[in-house]
Amino acid sequence: MIYFTGDTHFGDRRVLSLDRRPFSSMAEHDAALIRNWNETVGRVDEVWHLGDVMSARAGDCTELLAQLNGRKHLIVGNNDTQATTASKGWDSVHHYVELREDGYHLILCHYAFRTWNQMGKKSINLHGHSHGRLKPLPRQFDVGVDAQELRPVSLDEIVHRKEVGASTEIISEA
Known part of the structure; x- marks a missing residue:
């Protein structure tokens, strides 16, 4: 199965207050x-992390990634340092990716787009960065943990969820 997440900000104290995450400590x-x-991702699943993985002061990214299930791909975020992007724990590292998965054309970037490739042909923009605060356009989803109950989300969950202000279900191109 394929999952998406973003804005985990491991070791970054700012998220406790700025994003009001419900924890008393970074640990x-x-x-x-x-x-x-x-609990969400199995060992053989694939995960696309759409940026802002961890604070530079949080430790070794390779050690962190070794604790997380799945084959991991990074879409670089504005807070991802060279130490994060160079980690041996990533299967791939990109700034932007277009995927075809289960009949869907997915546009992956850390940032939300106002318009994106194949938008008129029902492609889907997955992003992070906005921490659940940005009103989405139709077929646009914030996969960051603040918008997804602090866990990765599957493609099936994304395309079948009814979003406020969005169309009820996304129709596959297949």
Whole structure:
């Protein structure tokens, strides 16, 4: 199965206050996000992390990624350092990717787009960065943990969820 997530910000104290994440410490925050990830994602699943993985002061990214299930791909976010992007734990590292999965054309970037490739042909823009605060356009989804109950989300969950202000279900191009 394929999953998407973003804006985990492991070890970044700012998320406790700015994003009002419900934890009293970063240790509690990081442990909960690791637990949620591993409860959701299996060892053979694929995960696309849409940026802002961890604070530069949070430790070794390769060690962190080794604790997380799945084959991991990174879409670089504005807070991802060279230490994060160079980690041996990633299967791939990109700034932008277009995928075809289960009949859907997916546009992946850390940032939400106002318009995107194949938008008129029902492609889907998945992004992070906005921490659940941006009103989405139709077929646009914030996959960051703040918008997804602090865990990765599957493609099936994304395309079948009824979003406020969006069309009820996305029709596959297949």
